[in-house]
Amino acid sequence: MAMVAASAGVSGQTVSRVVNESPRVDPATRARVEAAMAELGYRPHRAARALRTGRSQTIGLVFTTLATVGNSRMLQATAEAAAERGYALTLVTASDGVAESFEKLSLQEVDGAIVLNEASALMADAQPPSGLRLVVVDAPTGVGFASVHSDHAGGAASATRYLLSLGHKTVHHLAGPASSFAAAERERGWREALNAAGVDVPAPARGDxxxxxxxxxxxxxxxxxxxxCANDQMALGLVRALAERGRRVPEDVSVVGFDDVPDAANYRPPLTTIHQDFAALAHRAVSVLVDAIEGAASTERPEVVPTALVIRASATAVLR
Incomplete structure (x- = not known):
């Protein structure tokens, strides 16, 4: 740090302010210090910084599986969002329960953790270590922690209303796992939209x-x-099953999914679906957590990220 200061012609305190991203450095001086750091190959020492600040600049991500498209996309988006805030990310599986996961994270001295999707269902009786700040993605209201989730119910209602607007007498539902908060919310939105329209509510089918x-x-x-369908992957399987039974999509059956995975536009036919903004969801979760770590006032009011209907070719109007 002394070498950087000498090279840039500033004090050691100014270098420290640049390293710690203090706003109390004018842009020209900051640029000169950063140029000296680059020339000399200077890198802040994470362990030394942790001793000084009491923070490791690391957050944990607790999950049950990365096999689903939603979870894998959330992992990538969370890693990117954490890096933008200057935090590293460490992964812990909840295969042995969240209590074991929290213990592992405490031993690694993380500053906080994000509990992802299906793992949130394990939080009902969880007792995280004192001082471990948490944000839970996809959790019911009143879990006792900060939470962030997509507008699952609103998106499902939008999909259902769209299908009804095409002239269908009712809309069937291929639901997700009963234990999933997201699946329950999507089923609720579908059911409420049908009830509001005054049409029959068929018994839902259920997938995984x-x-x-x-x-x-x-x-x-x-x-x-x-x-x-509660997600695009189940919609893909359904479209194939319908084709094998001689039912064409969308001529005979209109199908709408949820998530808007990158491949949805290349399904046959291209899939009408609800877009879930995984990047915005991850950024919101990281922002809430890092703000709490860095001293901002926390709230247990859920943060809800909007969803949007994306119309493609898998649903069509009923011929009269």
Whole structure:
């Protein structure tokens, strides 16, 4: 640090302010210090900084699986969002329960943790270590922690209303796992939209988020004229099952998914779906957590990220 100060012609305190991103440095001086740091190969020492600040600049991510598209996209987006705030990310699986995960994170001296999607269902009886700040992604209101989630119910209602607007008498639903908060919210939005329209509410079929479970649900849904699927992967399996039963999409059955995975536009036919903004969701979760770590006032009021209907070719109007 002394060498950087000498090279840039500033005090050691000024170098320290630049390293710690203090606003009390004018842009020209900051640029001169950063140029000296680059020329000399200077890097802040994370362990030394942790001793001084009491923070490790690391946050944990607790998950149960990365096999689903949503979880893997959340991992990437969370890592990017954490890096933008100057934090490293460490991963811990909740296969042995969240208590074990929190213990591992405490031993690694992380500053806080994000509990991801399915792992949030394990939080009901969880007792995290004192001082470990938490943000839970996809959790019911009143869990006792800060939480962030997409507008699952609103998106599902939008998909259902769209299918009804095409002239379908009702909309069937291929739901996600019963233990999933996101699946329950999407089912709630679908149900409320049908009730508001005054039409029959069919018994939902249920899958496990995977395409194979969507294919398996094909028999139960083969007589439907419109199906809202709780995610795009199950919709993909359903479309294949319908085709094998001689039911064309969208001519015979309109199908709408949820998530808007990158491949959805290349399904056959291109899938109408609800766009879930994983990047915004991850940035919001990281922002809430880092703000709490750095001393901002925390709140237990859930942060809700909007969703949006993306219309493609897998749903069409009913011919009269």
């Amino acid at each position: 988020w995977g395409a194979a479970s969507g294919f398996s649900a094909g028999r139960a849904l083969s007589s439907a004229s419109a199906v809202f």
